[in-house]
Amino acid sequence: MPLIEIRDLHFYRGDRAIFKGVDLDIYRGKVTAIMGPSGTGKTTLLKLIGGQLLPDQGSIKIDGQDVHQLKHAQLYELRKRMGMLFQSGALLTDISVFDNVAFPLREHTDLPESMIRDLVLMKLQAVGLRNAKDLMPAELSGGMARRVALARAVSLDPMMIMYDEPFTGQDPISMGTLVNLIKRINQSMGLTSIVVSHDLEETMAIADDIYLLSDGRVIERGTPETLQNSSSEWVKQFMEGLPDGPVSFHYPGVGFEDDLLRSKAAK
Amino acid sequence: MDGIQRLGRWAIGTSERLGRGYLFLMAILAGVPSTLMRFSLVIQQLYSVGVLSVFLILISGLFVGMVLGLQGYYTLVDFGAEESLGVMVALSLVRELGPVVSALLFAGRAGSALTAEIGLMKSTEQLSGMEMMAVDPIRRIITPRFLAGFISLPLLAAIFSAVGIIGGYIVGYGLLGVDDGAFWTQMQTKTDLYADIMNGVIKSVVFGFVVTWIALFEGHDAIPTSEGVGRATTRTVVHSAFAILSLDFVLTALMFGEV
Numbered sequence: 450m451p452l453i454e455i456r457d458l459h460f461y462r463g464d465r466a467i468f469k470g471v472d473l474d475i476y477r478g479k480v481t482a483i484m485g486p487s488g489t490g491k492t493t494l495l496k497l498i499g500g501q502l503l504p505d506q507g508s509i510k511i512d513g514q515d516v517h518q519l520k521h522a523q524l525y526e527l528r529k530r531m532g533m534l535f536q537s538g539a540l541l542t543d544i545s546v547f548d549n550v551a552f553p554l555r556e557h558t559d560l561p562e563s564m565i566r567d568l569v570l571m572k573l574q575a576v577g578l579r580n581a582k583d584l585m586p587a588e589l590s591g592g593m594a595r596r597v598a599l600a601r602a603v604s605l606d607p608m609m610i611m612y613d614e615p616f617t618g619q620d621p622i623s624m625g626t627l628v629n630l631i632k633r634i635n636q637s638m639g640l641t642s643i644v645v646s647h648d649l650e651e652t653m654a655i656a657d658d659i660y661l662l663s664d665g666r667v668i669e670r671g672t673p674e675t676l677q678n679s680s681s682e683w684v685k686q687f688m689e690g691l692p693d694g695p696v697s698f699h700y701p702g703v704g705f706e707d708d709l710l711r712s713k714a715a716k
Numbered sequence: 717m718d719g720i721q722r723l724g725r726w727a728i729g730t731s732e733r734l735g736r737g738y739l740f741l742m743a744i745l746a747g748v749p750s751t752l753m754r755f756s757l758v759i760q761q762l763y764s765v766g767v768l769s770v771f772l773i774l775i776s777g778l779f780v781g782m783v784l785g786l787q788g789y790y791t792l793v794d795f796g797a798e799e800s801l802g803v804m805v806a807l808s809l810v811r812e813l814g815p816v817v818s819a820l821l822f823a824g825r826a827g828s829a830l831t832a833e834i835g836l837m838k839s840t841e842q843l844s845g846m847e848m849m850a851v852d853p854i855r856r857i858i859t860p861r862f863l864a865g866f867i868s869l870p871l872l873a874a875i876f877s878a879v880g881i882i883g884g885y886i887v888g889y890g891l892l893g894v895d896d897g898a899f900w901t902q903m904q905t906k907t908d909l910y911a912d913i914m915n916g917v918i919k920s921v922v923f924g925f926v927v928t929w930i931a932l933f934e935g936h937d938a939i940p941t942s943e944g945v946g947r948a949t950t951r952t953v954v955h956s957a958f959a960i961l962s963l964d965f966v967l968t969a970l971m972f973g974e975v
Contacts, residue, residue, distance in 0.1 A: 532848075535841045537840055538840050540842075541845075552851075555849075556851050598845075601849075662916075
């Protein structure tokens with residue numbers, strides 16, 4: 450039985466449909482990647498899973514609980530078992546790295562400060578930043594900030610973790626570190642991971658299962674190998690990074706020639 | 717037709733924002749009991765919202781009091797009533813200028829800082845991050861700031877009035893030679909604890925409530941971009957000024973109307 454079951458998910462922003470009937474299953478212990486071009490609503494999907502947004506139709510069940518039917522207190526209880534790594538890291542900028550990682554522990558447990566210290570040092574050791582514990586978030590590079598955010602996301606030992614574009618804007622060393630960390634943490638802590646990304650190579654390296662989204666629907670689902678061998682034009686365009694194909698390079702609207710002729714006519 | 721449509725759109729937009737602001741206030745108030753249990757969060761904010769505003773209040777209060785002393789003296793001396801300078805300065809400050817000017821200064825200094833802080837926390841996903849860590853940002857971030865603003869402003873207004881009276885005294889007694897016995901005695905006999913001082917305190921409590929609410933709501937409702945946060949900060953100062961001055965009129969009419 451999957452940990453997360455998404456059925457017939459519809460979501461609109463104003464009149465624009467972001468999801469038009471998405472079905473997804475995310476299995477326990479696996480790294481599931483959700484991929485697709487920019488603007489397909491990947492981050493929106495994570496916010497829907499986390500209960501920060503309400504769908505217009507359909508349901509999302511996590512561990513058998515319908516996220517959007519839960520009361521406020523129940524949703525917050527569920528969130529204690531979920532971790533999320535934001536694209537920006539979302540570290541609290543007025544407190545140190547140590548205090549950021551300690552934040553969920555101090556908020557949700559009555560552990561003595563000595564034990565919190567040990568736990569925070571263990572989490573920071575896991576991401577290689579134990580010696581950066583006294584730095585402020587503004588003193589961290591983008592890659593370091595994401596690793597601190599990862600340490601914070603796993604500080605309460607969640608059952609699952611969601612990664613929002615973890616590789617965007619990273620240098621090759623940070624990228625490699627993050628790829629290894631995500632895989633390692635998933636295995637060592639027995640987590641279920643959802644990685645939202647459009648970085649193909651890195652995501653393919655760690656994902657057990659991949660969903661490709663476009664135009665509000667799941668276009669393809671499979672392991673990295675099956676997707677690489679897919680005959681679908683859309684999948685080929687995405688996998689090979691072709692500028693034009695089923696996904697148009699140009700933003701939809703008036704044709705270029707019409708636009709030029711219209712501007713001449715206006716003169 | 718365009719004008720009517722724009723008016724309709726503006727009316728709907730404003731009603732929507734007022735509704736959101738009301739719900740936001742209800743969420744803040746619902747968080748008050750749990751925030752009072754962790755009063756250390758409020759104390760941290762009392763420092764940044766209140767203590768850091770003290771210097772501005774001290775300097776402004778002193779100069780406003782000095783100007784009142786000068787202006788009052790030149791008016792009263794024509795009637796041979798310069799001994800009433802103390803009561804004139806005290807009543808002007810305690811009833812009106814103390815609550816109003818300190819609230820306007822508070823909106824500019826602390827209100828704009830609160831909006832910018834909350835707006836930036838929103839745009840850098842810190843509030844979302846907190847929600848996903850199962851920490852309610854309203855209770856953890858917003859309510860402590862609200863209580864700090866609500867507590868700080870009446871105290872700042874009291875400091876403003878006290879320093880202003882000293883400023884008036886320095887000018888009246890030190891520079892213009894008003895009798896200091898008359899200055900203090902008249903002030904003592906003519907200033908009523910309830911009719912004057914308590915009404916001034918009620919005003920500053922109301923202004924503290926409204927200015928902090930506006931500042932926090934604007935930050936929380938800001939479009940999460942640098943331009944959006946900038947606009948929200950401006951709106952905080954402008955809306956707070958409108959709210960302070962219009963509420964001042966209403967409160968003055970209610971409090972002193974029958975006099």
